[in-house]
Amino acid sequence: MEGKSVAARIHDAIHRLTPAEKRAARGLLGAYPTLGLAPVAEFGQQAGASSATVLRFVSQLGYKSYPDFQRALRDELEERAKSPLQRGQSASASASDDNFLDRFVSQAAGNLRGTAGLIPPSEFEAVCQRIAEAKGQCYLGGGRFTDFLAGYMEAHLRLIRPGMRRFDGRPATRADQMIDVRPGDTAILFDVRRYDPSLLEAAGELAARRAQIILITDEWMSPVSRYAKLVLPCRTALDRTWDANGSLFTLVEAIIARVTELAWPIASKRIGSIEPGGVP
Amino acid sequence: MEGKSVAARIHDAIHRLTPAEKRAARGLLGAYPTLGLAPVAEFGQQAGASSATVLRFVSQLGYKSYPDFQRALRDELEERAKSPLQRGQSASASASDDNFLDRFVSQAAGNLRGTAGLIPPSEFEAVCQRIAEAKGQCYLGGGRFTDFLAGYMEAHLRLIRPGMRRFDGRPATRADQMIDVRPGDTAILFDVRRYDPSLLEAAGELAARRAQIILITDEWMSPVSRYAKLVLPCRTALDRTWDANGSLFTLVEAIIARVTELAWPIASKRIGSIEPGGVP
DNA sequence: TCAATACTGAAATCTGAATTTCAGAAAATC
DNA sequence: GATTTTCTGAAATTCAGATTTCAGTATTGA
Structure with missing residues (x-):
């Protein structure tokens, strides 16, 4: 009943x-x-x-x-x-029946669309501008899996602006790097469930030092959002055991692209100085 | 209003x-x-x-x-x-006009769909089975940016099967790790343009040692494909300066999901032994 | 036809939710 | 570092909407 x-x-x-x-x-x-x-x-x-x-x-x-x-x-x-799968059963059901990759990919595409709906354009823009301004240091960090997203993001942004720093390794070493954090610095944190307690702790510390936190998380919203100035939630749900972080990755790429655009005057010089051939 | x-x-x-x-x-x-x-x-x-x-x-x-x-x-x-029925069009038509994120995301979704079309289901399945079989070692490596994809993939597969190894760091140290490679081992390599010469070299070495190479690349096809047994090309084109690797990332997640499914009998035990709470 | 019974909605009541107020906390500004 | 401003949630207040009552109306069965 x-x-x-x-x-x-x-x-x-x-x-x-x-x-x-x-x-x-x-x-x-x-x-x-x-x-x-x-x-x-x-x-x-x-x-x-x-x-x-x-x-x-x-x-x-x-x-x-x-x-x-x-x-x-x-x-x-x-x-x-x-x-x-509430709509279009006929179309998607037949297509998805036998083909694992197709089914997975169409779910991922759905998450992507969902993510775009979840993030207000102005919020996205604010994040990109904050990064492109290049004021102070910009720290990056993530959890067990999302740390690779932080790494990928850093590898790109490093080319575009100075002052990129990544929290490397375990919580222990993190404390060392915290002492450099100054008011007005920026921190980009990645946290999806199950949320990383040590990251929450780090966020508290960062907030105490008046760093502005940008949080990239899933739709269930990491507790880090408590401390974050800007939050970009992504849709990650999947009908299987684990969630998918593809939408986070694409969001990261979108940010990189937009920041590149915004910071082009500076970025083009930096890139030119590394790759003698210039920019493609 | x-x-x-x-x-x-x-x-x-x-x-x-x-x-x-x-x-x-x-x-x-x-x-x-x-x-x-x-x-x-x-x-x-x-x-x-x-x-x-x-x-x-x-x-x-x-x-x-x-x-x-x-x-x-x-x-x-x-x-x-x-x-x-008329969901979507009003929303997406007006949205794509001015909105950076929406535009980016819809291109990314397009790449995703394109990727699904580019990869034959049998190829995808073969890759997943190869990994799930868990015979021998499985090495992972990538280029400047794609290395993070390799890292992400390893972090997950490590939970599912034994023998995962990642080529860490610079070409120099790579040579050391090569000596362990034995016939029948598997190597998953990531390479998008501009293709990494050192990775091509490594692939040659791996092939010489009779390792089977799985290559994940872009639609223009890394030269590594020369040595690869299985190739999964992804659509990465974008109407901007750089390409987007989001489709590679989602492909990686699809592989992880499928391998998990295939190897469930083993995987569930391994995961259970790490996370006492069991699998959600 | 006439009870007897069940059904219904208007109005009274009363509960619980929306709104307002205010003092403390946080942030911005000088 | 001090001061002003803004922000915030707990508590008081107000109000709308849920619930109950009850008298009138329809329905049923003899």
């Missing part, structure tokens, strides 16, 4: 319902689930029944209160949003 | 928001639109802000009350439910 969808409960209960209650049921099924998320009075009006009737209807469904019923609807909605 | 989606209003307003209000904004974007349909108190708690802050956030968005804001969300939801 507990884990049943509201729609299913309606179907179970419909024969027990009185005429006015049935109107409520029909109304809800017709505008599902939005009508149920409205206040009782509106629900009633839309469905052609009184508030009292709607309430009786909801209680017939087995919910002990109207808010309780609404919570169930919200949970359902959330559930549906999370599952990656 | 009237007919604007809530998400759009958030994007407009986000730079005016205070830190705590931004937490509310991100919380909502992360669980859109369900969180906004919950009572203020719950919204606040979920997003890590107080009710008062959530209210201020909502009013920044231009709604004169919380119920008013919720009505807007419900209307949007209803709208979306009514027209199941």
Whole structure:
């Protein structure tokens, strides 16, 4: 009884319902689930029944209160949003059936699109400008796996601006590097679940030293966000055991590209001085 | 101003928001639109802000009350439910116009799709099986930037199978590690342009020692392919100065996922012995 | 036709959620 | 480093919406 969808409960209960209650049921099924998320009075009006009737209807469904019923609807909605395959079953189902790579890739593409929706353009822009300004030092660090993203990012940004530094190795050595951190410095941290406690600690220390923290994380939001000035959350969910960090990687590349654009006057000189052939 | 989606209003307003209000904004974007349909108190708690802050956030968005804001969300939801087919075009058409991140991301998604088309399923499968078999050693290495991909891949595969080794550091030290290579070993090499001459050299050496080379490269095909048994080319083209390696990264994750699947009987034991909590 | 019963919605009540206030904390500015 | 300003959440207040009551209306069965 507990884990049943509201729609299913309606179907179970419909024969027990009185005429006015049935109107409520029909109304809800017709505008599902939005009508149920409205206040009782509106629900009633839309469905052609009184508030009292709607309430009786909801209680017939087995919910002990109207808010309780609404919570169930919200949970359902959330559930549906999370599952990656709610639309286009025919198209994607046939394509994905046999081919692992195709299926994986289309999920990754979905995460990418989701990420673009999750990050406000102005937030992205603010991050890039902060990096391109090249004021003070810019530190980078990540967790067990994400550390490689930090490394990749550093390898690129190093070419573009001075003052890039990476927290290398284990928490122990981190403390040494902290002493150099000064107010106004920037720190780019990567943290996805399961979130790294030592990184949280490091973030606290950085915040205490007035460094501005840029956090790149997943949709469940690392606790580091507490200390971060700017947060870029990425969609990483996958229908398998582990999450996928591809969206973080692409975000990193987007940042690199944008920062390069912004800092071009300086960057072009730096790059030119390294690669005598010039820039392709 | 009237007919604007809530998400759009958030994007407009986000730079005016205070830190705590931004937490509310991100919380909502992360669980859109369900969180906004919950009572203020719950919204606040979920997003890590107080009710008062959530209210201020909502009013920044231009709604004169919380119920008013919720009505807007419900209307949007209803709208979306009514027209199941014309999602996307209005959103993506206007978005790609001015928005750097969206544009970048949609190119990256295109590369992803292109990559799936470029790689024959059988080739992909062969690579994964080769790795999952776990016969002999498996070496990893890459160029200046792609080395981080090798690192990322190793960090994961290390959990799944024994015998993972990474070529660390500069060409000089590489020679040392070569002496351990035996016939039947596997080497996974990453090489995108401009192709790394030292990697080509290493590949030659590996081939001479009868190691089987798996090459992950771009669509212009590294010269290493000369020595490789299996080649996975990825689309990396971009309409800007540099190429994007996001598709390589996602390919790496796809391989990891598939290998995990194939090697599950062994992998689950290994992982269980490291993380006492077991696999999520 | 007349009870007897079930159903319904208007109005009263009452609970719980939205809103406002305010004092302390944090950040920015000088 | 001190001062001003802004930001924030806890607590008080207000208000809207959920719940209950009850009288009127429809329905059923004799």
